[in-house]
Amino acid sequence: MRNKRKGAIRAFVIGIIIAMAISYIKLPYYVTKPGNASALEPIIKVDGGYDSAGSFSLTTVSIGRASILGYLAAQFDEYAEILPMNQVKAPEESDEEYLNRQLKLMEGSQESALILAYHKAGKEVTSKFNGVYVNSLIKGMPAAKSLKAGDRVYEVDGKALKSSEEFVSYVEKKKEGDQVSITFERRGSKRTVTVAIAKFPESLTKGGQSRAGIGITLMTDREVTVNPDIKLDTEDIGGPSAGLMMSLEIYDQLTKEDYTRGYQIAGTGTIAETGEVGPIGGISQKIVAADKSGAEIFFAPSENGKKGSNYEEAVKTAKDIKTKMKIVPVDRFSDAVNYLDQLKVK
Incomplete structure (x- = not known):
């Protein structure tokens, strides 16, 4: 009897250890899932800004390190994605x-x-440009041989840069085997190097899509001053994908006309100060998040009609989940504004 009791206790303890291992041991993967759609009006306040009957919302993707249990659960979740750490x-x-x-x-x-x-x-808006800085580099890619984190990049092929988005937009048009000339400053010394465009390692590409670049991330350093004043409570929001929706919310508060037309409007996409809208990751998950929030319209980057664009993926996901939400393609800020201009008031 005593041996049976010991055996039962031992099995119970082993069971607890296994359960803890399944729940807490982290694997070299991340799991992403649909996040939320959050109205921007509560976190963006223009001094003396106009109110709207509807809303503009940013959309998010939930991301976390995968446990054994989380990894297994993601295998059966159509809108969960498992990504290698790199x-x-x-x-x-x-x-x-x-x-x-x-x-x-x-x-x-x-x-x-x-x-x-x-x-x-x-x-009134003014900006003091302090440069475009190297934020990080991908080991094994061409840029890592010549550039270092902290370098200030200010020209590519002789073209002066005013933002990191300009650099990305320029390099994205290049193909494998091309070369770009990069002028940068390091510790007060000006240098120019030639860097080749190369394919990213397969481990760094999503969905098997072939991508090429130099293996660098940049950030723009500048100081922006505006009138009227504005308060933005975005300290807990990361990444560039809310750019389009933030620009629409700010513009809506600055103008007397109600551009929401009374609708719940969500969307995603990076934004350049010149108005270009760029693609983002996790578009399908953001469509699911927006639909669950009750959004009626969703702006998706069209990537100038590129095959497999964010917009095409968004339309496919919208059909899959049978949402009534209208998916609208945009390449520029003006595309979104023009669409809203022609929208009937709800």
């Missing part, structure tokens, strides 16, 4: 460094949204 974080990048990089990306996106919205609304 598709999320740069090699040897700590969690703190990753978080800081995401917050810096949000800061740059916020500044672009401010400049664009205030300019379009005919309001």
Whole structure:
């Protein structure tokens, strides 16, 4: 009898250990899932700004390190995605460094949204440009041989840069085997190097899509001053994907006309101060999040009609989940405004 009791206790303890291992041991993967759609009006306040009957919302993706249990559960969740660590974080990048990089990306996106919205609304906006800085590099890619984190990049192929988005937009048009000339400053010394465009390692590409570049992330350093004043409570939001929706919310508060037309409007996409809307990751998950929030319209980056664009994926997901939400393609800030201009008041 005593041996049976000991055996039962031993089995119970082993069971607890296994359960803890399944729940808490972290695997070298991240799991992403649909997040939330959050109205921007509560976190963006223009001094003396106009109210709207509807709302503009940013959409998020939930992300976390995969436990054994989480990894297994994600296998059966159509809208969960399992990503190797090196598709999320740069090699040897700590969690703190990753978080800081995401917050810096949000800061740059916020500044672009401010400049664009205030300019379009005919309001006072000035910016002091301090340079485009190297944020991180991908080990094994061409840029890692010549550049270092902290270098100030200010020209590509002789073209002066005013934002990191300009650099990305320029390099994205290149193909494998091309070369770009990069002029940068390090410790007060000006240098120019030639860097080849190369394919990213397969481990760093999502969905098997072939991508090429130089293996660098940049951040724009500038100070933006506006009138009327504005308060933005975005400290807990990371990444650049809320840029388009922030610019629409700011513009809406600055102008007497109610651009929401009474609708619940969600969307995603990076924004450049010149108005270009860029693609983002996790578009399907953001469609699910927006639909659950009750959004009626969703703006998705069209990528100039590129096959497999964010917009195409968004339309497919919308059909799959049988949402009534209208998916609207946008390449520029003006595309979204023009669509809203023609929208009947709800």
